[in-house]
């Protein structure tokens with residue numbers, strides 16, 4: 766069977782990633798594409814446990830940036846081998862709420878870890894199983910936060926960072942999109958939902974056509 770396609774959705778908090786993922790699932794299914802969805806950090810039982818560790822607001826001990834990065838990649842290694850690769854190899858498409866670009870954006874941009882270290886882990890753990898399409902939902906961090914606040918879920922440990930952290934995260938996302946415009950499509954996520962979905966539909970149509 767032919768390998769499935771791999772799509773990731775990226776963006777800062779409240780950009781609309783989870784909302785977009787639902788739309789993408791529905792749209793691909795309507796086009797007779799067998800798609801499964803997942804998220805990072807997480808996606809397997811163990812990786813979800815690591816997610817809980819790394820995102821839980823901890824009062825007793827600060828997590829060092831290096832520890833955070835390695836936990837993200839530990840979860841990713843598990844996710845790749847146990848979930849993403851088997852699904853792609855069985856011909857399914859995989860859509861994930863966050864993936865490798867988030868490590869560059871959050872741990873590189875946000876935390877200031879040298880990109881070379883992230884590239885090293887990227888080559889080792891992700892290798893050639895790269896998303897063929899990444900939808901970057903771009904929004905000013907403060908606008909995203911207003912949305913997330915309305916959604917009303919508690920902030921996790923990383924979401925509790927200050928605004929300048931998310932400005933750096935966004936900058937790295939946009940910089941990566943500039944470096945790799947074939948793969949990373951920037952979606953203006955600041956507009957009403959129907960207008961976001963129109964942009965996503967256009968990108969997906971184009972992607973399905975050249976599959």
Ligand SMILES: Nc1ncnc2c1ncn2[C@@H]1O[C@H](COP(=O)(O)OP(=O)(O)O)[C@@H](O)[C@H]1O
Nearest residue numbers: 778779780781782783784912916956957958961
């Ligand atoms: N384009 C949009 N305009 C207004 N509100 C939106 C839009 N997209 C999503 N939302 C709402 O904003 C909140 C955050 O969206 P969500 O998909 O959870 O973001 P993320 O997963 O990126 O954090 C949700 O309540 C969602 O319904």
Ligand SMILES: [Mg+2]
Nearest residue numbers: 782783784862
């Ligand atoms: Mg979400």
